[in-house]
Amino acid sequence: MKFFGFLITLLTGAVLIYGTLDMPAYGDPDSPASRHVSPRYIEMTEIETATPNMVTSILADYRGYDTMGETTVIFTAGMSCIFLLRKRKS
Amino acid sequence: MIELVIAKYNYWIYVILMMIGFYAMIVKTNLVKKIIGMNIFQTAIILFYISTAYKMGGATLPIMTDAQAHGHEAVLVDGVINPLPHVLMLTAIVVMVATLGVALAIVIHIYRRYNTLNEDEILKVMK
Amino acid sequence: MILEQFPFLVHSAPALIIVIPLMFALLTPVIGLIRREWTFPWMLLALLLATLFSVTALQDVMRNGVIHYRMGNWEPPWGIEYVVDHLNGLMLVLISATALLVAVYGKKSVEQELPGKEVYFRCIFLLQVTGFLGIVITGDAFNLYVFLEIASLAGYALIAIGEDGAPFASFRYIIMGTIGACFYLLAIGYLYIVTGSLNMADLARLLPPLYGSKVVLTAFAFFMVGIAIKMALFPLHVWLPDAYTKAPSAVSALVAPLMTKVSVYVMIRILFGVFAPSFSISVVPAMKILLVAGIVAIFTGAILALAQKDFKRMLCYIIVAEVGYMVGGVGLANTTALRGAVLHIANDVVMTAGLFAVAGIINYKMREHRLDDFKDMFKRMPFTMAAFATIALSIIGVPPTGGFFSKWYLLQGALQEGSWIFVAALLFSSLVNVVLFFRIFEIGYGFHGDHGHSAGGDGGEAVAIREAPLSMLVPLMIAAATIVLLGFYNQALIGKIIQYAVPVL
Numbered sequence: 001m002k003f004f005g006f007l008i009t010l011l012t013g014a015v016l017i018y019g020t021l022d023m024p025a026y027g028d029p030d031s032p033a034s035r036h037v038s039p040r041y042i043e044m045t046e047i048e049t050a051t052p053n054m055v056t057s058i059l060a061d062y063r064g065y066d067t068m069g070e071t072t073v074i075f076t077a078g079m080s081c082i083f084l085l086r087k088r089k090s
Numbered sequence: 091m092i093e094l095v096i097a098k099y100n101y102w103i104y105v106i107l108m109m110i111g112f113y114a115m116i117v118k119t120n121l122v123k124k125i126i127g128m129n130i131f132q133t134a135i136i137l138f139y140i141s142t143a144y145k146m147g148g149a150t151l152p153i154m155t156d157a158q159a160h161g162h163e164a165v166l167v168d169g170v171i172n173p174l175p176h177v178l179m180l181t182a183i184v185v186m187v188a189t190l191g192v193a194l195a196i197v198i199h200i201y202r203r204y205n206t207l208n209e210d211e212i213l214k215v216m217k
Numbered sequence: 218m219i220l221e222q223f224p225f226l227v228h229s230a231p232a233l234i235i236v237i238p239l240m241f242a243l244l245t246p247v248i249g250l251i252r253r254e255w256t257f258p259w260m261l262l263a264l265l266l267a268t269l270f271s272v273t274a275l276q277d278v279m280r281n282g283v284i285h286y287r288m289g290n291w292e293p294p295w296g297i298e299y300v301v302d303h304l305n306g307l308m309l310v311l312i313s314a315t316a317l318l319v320a321v322y323g324k325k326s327v328e329q330e331l332p333g334k335e336v337y338f339r340c341i342f343l344l345q346v347t348g349f350l351g352i353v354i355t356g357d358a359f360n361l362y363v364f365l366e367i368a369s370l371a372g373y374a375l376i377a378i379g380e381d382g383a384p385f386a387s388f389r390y391i392i393m394g395t396i397g398a399c400f401y402l403l404a405i406g407y408l409y410i411v412t413g414s415l416n417m418a419d420l421a422r423l424l425p426p427l428y429g430s431k432v433v434l435t436a437f438a439f440f441m442v443g444i445a446i447k448m449a450l451f452p453l454h455v456w457l458p459d460a461y462t463k464a465p466s467a468v469s470a471l472v473a474p475l476m477t478k479v480s481v482y483v484m485i486r487i488l489f490g491v492f493a494p495s496f497s498i499s500v501v502p503a504m505k506i507l508l509v510a511g512i513v514a515i516f517t518g519a520i521l522a523l524a525q526k527d528f529k530r531m532l533c534y535i536i537v538a539e540v541g542y543m544v545g546g547v548g549l550a551n552t553t554a555l556r557g558a559v560l561h562i563a564n565d566v567v568m569t570a571g572l573f574a575v576a577g578i579i580n581y582k583m584r585e586h587r588l589d590d591f592k593d594m595f596k597r598m599p600f601t602m603a604a605f606a607t608i609a610l611s612i613i614g615v616p617p618t619g620g621f622f623s624k625w626y627l628l629q630g631a632l633q634e635g636s637w638i639f640v641a642a643l644l645f646s647s648l649v650n651v652v653l654f655f656r657i658f659e660i661g662y663g664f665h666g667d668h669g670h671s672a673g674g675d676g677g678e679a680v681a682i683r684e685a686p687l688s689m690l691v692p693l694m695i696a697a698a699t700i701v702l703l704g705f706y707n708q709a710l711i712g713k714i715i716q717y718a719v720p721v722l
Binding site: 006026043058076077 | 113165178191
């Protein structure tokens with residue numbers, strides 16, 4: 001089992017590293033990730049959302065819906081813990 | 091070769107970190123160690139995302155300065171790191187904490203029933 | 218429909234499908250504080266509204282084409298958008314309607330199995346449904362991950378509360394499920410690094426020049442493995458049998474049909490919605506791998522099902538085989554088989570929900586769910602068993618039930634492709650299903666084994682009719698009726714919805 005697990009781990013890691021070979025270099029300001037969607041968040045945050053903090057403006061405005069999902073995840077976890085751990089009142 | 095390492099070393103470090111967690115998840119028999127492995131795995135993914143946000147050449151935090159906020163200075167795309175991965179990972183961190191919470195709750199449940207956290211011993215009791 | 222008089226509601230239907238169960242779930246503990254019993258109608262109201270809006274959205278799609286709903290009115294690559302087309306419109310209706318039926322059905326069994334925890338159960342049940350609906354409706358890859366985690370977390374908790382051994386089964390599911398979800402997240406990360414986008418339609422636009430790039434290939438592989446874990450594709454199914462066998466009856470009846478099928482939906486969406494069919498078919502041999510995986514899953518699922526003594530466990534292995542049908546159908550990569558696979562998703566949701574409902578009824582009566590518990594059931598519970606027999610015939614693939622037609626399309630697709638081994642797998646698994654279910658019928662009629670107490674001469678007459686409670690029986694009958702209707706109207710379903718739902722290959 002240990003050897004088998006090690007083999008799977010090695011294989012997964014190798015595939016992941018193989019994938020990185022074609023990636024843009026670390027810190028490349030011209031990478032697609034920095035050029036396609038994010039410039040609008042950086043340039044327009046003050047105009048569109050009146051928030052100087054860009055992370056906040058995305059979190060609560062552009063992608064605010066994800067944040068609602070995130071709070072739901074926390075709520076689900078909280079409910080699950082109560083559901084699982086609460087002893088029955090008899 | 092050296093250039094390749096310099097260009098990609100961040101990804102590689104996180105892949106190695108991920109695989110440490112992944113290995114612990116599949117091989118360790120102690121349930122809490124499995125959870126720790128899960129946490130390492132998820133944290134490595136978070137670091138992986140965050141490292142993609144970095145821009146060389148003096149990019150700073152994705153918060154406007156006073157001058158920029160008052161319109162005295164333009165915001166340069168290259169002057170600020172990419173905020174999107176940070177946002178995504180805020181969500182992922184919360185998901186990770188939630189998963190951890192539920193996993194620990196279930197482990198407590200298991201411990202109450204079997205009085206052990208060792209997978210093999212639990213399997214023995216179950217049979 | 219009534220809703221059409223309120224264009225605002227029709228327009229907002231995609232958002233309301235998610236928001237209603239979510240908000241009702243948030244308020245469920247509050248309602249529970251006031252009066253515990255009120256949470257049940259509260260949950261039903263939420264699911265009823267969700268079903269209503271799902272149907273509205275599907276009708277809207279059928280009439281006016283694909284709906285794009287922008288959250289917060291931010292245009293797609295920047296904000297999150299909901300996309301309802303024929304495929305996920307159908308899925309939405311299936312999910313919300315199944316959830317509604319299971320909610321009605323689950324009232325009695327939850328009161329019996331989880332006394333004192335009904336309020337939290339109902340809250341998490343609603344969150345689970347929200348998660349499924351959110352996975353299906355979203356057009357954003359990262360948003361899908363968030364809802365996938367909501368559905369998974371709710372599922373872990375609901376499974377862990379089951380009978381003895383359930384927490385451990387659920388823990389294994391957590392480990393496997395988290396690996397699956399993390400792989401999915403990694404794959405999104407890889408695609409994000411090379412495209413800079415998270416929106417599925419935008420990704421589909423940006424990716425074609427990058428096909429062949431190592432990043433995209435890796436991302437594709439991780440998408441597939443991650444989703445395969447979630448849908449329990451053999452050999453990644455190991456978490457499923459334990460988890461679904463030991464879960465409470467109402468949970469098995471909800472999660473078993475939906476989680477795997479929602480994952481199959483995600484797979485189809487990624488294969489054809491994020492990547493172009495040309496990529497999945499020609500650039501990587503993904504379709505061939507899926508076909509082989511599907512065939513192996515069908516064979517092993519069927520063989521393992523034969524070896525089971527426990528009814529629920531047997532159903533779990535049948536699910537593994539059924540997932541093989543759908544994955545294999547997608548892997549055949551022709552239009553007929555793909556339509557068959559989508560039709561089979563619809564049929565399979567109804568069939569597995571029905572079968573797990575029968576398992577729940579047996580469990581409700583006997584407090585266990587072994588095959589031997591079916592003894593004399595035809596006399597004791599004639600209506601339950603009639604519904605069971607109908608659904609069983611559909612799983613076997615006897616016309617005019619729905620199961621026959623989806624298998625028929627899959628079979629035709631396989632013949633077009635010349636994949637004899639898939640044909641063989643289909644026929645083999647149908648035969649195995651005949652054996653499995655006729656064995657149960659035999660036990661149920663009491664032909665089986667004259668030893669033991671029945672040798673005393675009282676044979677069958679002494680067994681009085683003790684039918685399941687109506688609240689459990691009616692949803693089961695509806696499921697049985699639906700599967701027959703799906704058979705009769707399969708042409709209409711294909712012609713009006715499914716042919717637009719899948720790309721023509």
